[in-house]
Amino acid sequence: MYDIIKKEFIKTINQRGFEKEEVVVRATPxxxxxxxxxxxxxxxxxxxxxxxLMQAEFKSSLGQAFTDMYGxxxxxxxxxxxxxxxxxxxxxxxxxxxxAVMRYLGLAxxxxxxxxxxxxxxxxxxxxxxxxxxxxxxxAFIGFQPRMVDALSGNFELRVTDLDRDNIGKVKFxxxxxSPEKTKENLSWCDIALVTGxxxxxxxxxxxxxxxxxxxxxxxxxxxxxxxxxxHFCYCGH
Numbered sequence: 064m065y066d067i068i069k070k071e072f073i074k075t076i077n078q079r080g081f082e083k084e085e086v087v088v089r090a091t092p093x094x095x096x097x098x099x100x101x102x103x104x105x106x107x108x109x110x111x112x113x114x115x116l117m118q119a120e121f122k123s124s125l126g127q128a129f130t131d132m133y134g135x136x137x138x139x140x141x142x143x144x145x146x147x148x149x150x151x152x153x154x155x156x157x158x159x160x161x162x163a164v165m166r167y168l169g170l171a172x173x174x175x176x177x178x179x180x181x182x183x184x185x186x187x188x189x190x191x192x193x194x195x196x197x198x199x200x201x202x203a204f205i206g207f208q209p210r211m212v213d214a215l216s217g218n219f220e221l222r223v224t225d226l227d228r229d230n231i232g233k234v235k236f237x238x239x240x241x242s243p244e245k246t247k248e249n250l251s252w253c254d255i256a257l258v259t260g261x262x263x264x265x266x267x268x269x270x271x272x273x274x275x276x277x278x279x280x281x282x283x284x285x286x287x288x289x290x291x292x293x294x295h296f297c298y299c300g301h
Contacts, residue, residue: 126162206259260284
C-alpha cells in the first residue's frame with residue numbers, strides 16, 4: 064500500500080514540477096497548547112504526552128501527522144518520496160509532507176488539528192454522520208479517541224481496540240478497550256469500521272482492506288485519503 068501511495072504522490076508532484084522543492088518539517092514536539100489549544104478535557108493523547116504532531120510546511124501550507132517518534136528534518140520533496148518508510152519517524156515525515164503539498168495544491172483540506180473544544184463538536188457530528196449514512200450499525204473502532212468513543216458508545220454498539228498499553232483492559236465510557244489482537248475479530252463482527260488515520264504512520268494501515276465500509280478519521284490521513292479515494296471523516300480540522 065505504501066508503494067501505491069508513493070506512486071500517486073510522485074505523480075502529483077512531478078506533474079507540477081515540485082521534485083526539487085524544499086519542504087521544512089518541524090518535528091520537535093508541539094506543545095499541547097500549540098497542537099490542540101486549551102480543551103476542557105485533558106485525556107487526549109496529545110495532552111497526556113503519548114503522541115506528538117509532526118508539522119510540515121510547503122510554500123506556507125501546513126500538514127500534520129500524529130506519531131510517537133519525532134525529530135527534525137529538512138529536505139526536498141524528491142528526498143522525501145525516495146525515503147525508505149522503515150519506521151514511524153520516516154512515515155510521519157512522509158505523511159505530514161504529503162498533507163502539506165496536497166493542502167497547497169487545494170487537493171486536500173483538514174490537514175491541521177482542531178483546537179480547544181472542537182473535538183467535542185466533531186464527535187457530535189460523527190454520530191450524525193453515521194446515523195445519516197449507516198443507520199444504526201455495529202462499529203469496530205480502531206484507536207482510542209476519547210471524545211469519539213464517548214459520543215459513539217451512547218448511540219451504537221461499539222468495540223474498541225488501541226495500541227496504548229495503558230488503555231488496554233480499561234473500561235472507558237462503558238466500553239472495554241481491547242488490544243490490537245482483537246482487531247480481526249472485531250472487523251468480522253462489525254457493520255462498519257472507524258479507523259484512526261494514524262494507522263498510515265504506525266504501519267497498521269494494510270490490515271483494513273475489507274469488504275465492509277471503512278471510514279478513516281483525523282488529520283493524519285487527509286492527503287492519503289484524497290489520493291486513494293478513501294472514506295474520510297474530519298469535521299473540525301483546519
